[in-house]
Amino acid sequence: MDKRIEKLMKIYGWYEGIARALIDSNGYCVFCGENLVETRLGYSSIVMDHLLPKSKYPDLEYEFHNHILSCSSCNGMKGNFDPLHEGEEAKSMLQNRQEIIDRCKHYLSKSIRDRKEEWLEIKDLLNDS
Ligand SMILES: [Zn+2]
Secondary structure, eight states, X not given: OOHHHHHHHHTTOOOHXXXXXXXXXXXXXXXXXXXXXXXXXXXXXXXXXXXXOTTTOGGGTTOGGGEXXXXXXXXXXXXXXXXXXXXXXXXXHGGGHHHHHHHHHHHHHHHHHHHHHHHHHHHHHHHOO
């Protein structure tokens, strides 16, 4: 096991799934690409997302391949989105995670764009006075 994963678990008490996800993505939200370790707020928004929602795939809740690093914003917008197509088998699809990640990114792309636009507008609004 990666020494950094061990350290996150032993010293900081992280659950192995999120520790692995953090190291795998090097601290970036897999969906929006935001660096989550650069700022305190980014760090505070780190969550472990279940690529295949645990509501629909409860047997994959503790499957490491189903865990991914996300910011709380993307995680909230993703909700219970199921990226699988009719007839696809969940466990075998998790072996090709990039395909699943891409489907989730596609699903989230408009929401992420809209949210960013709103954020920039609010910033402008506050600078207008
Ligand atoms: Zn994100």
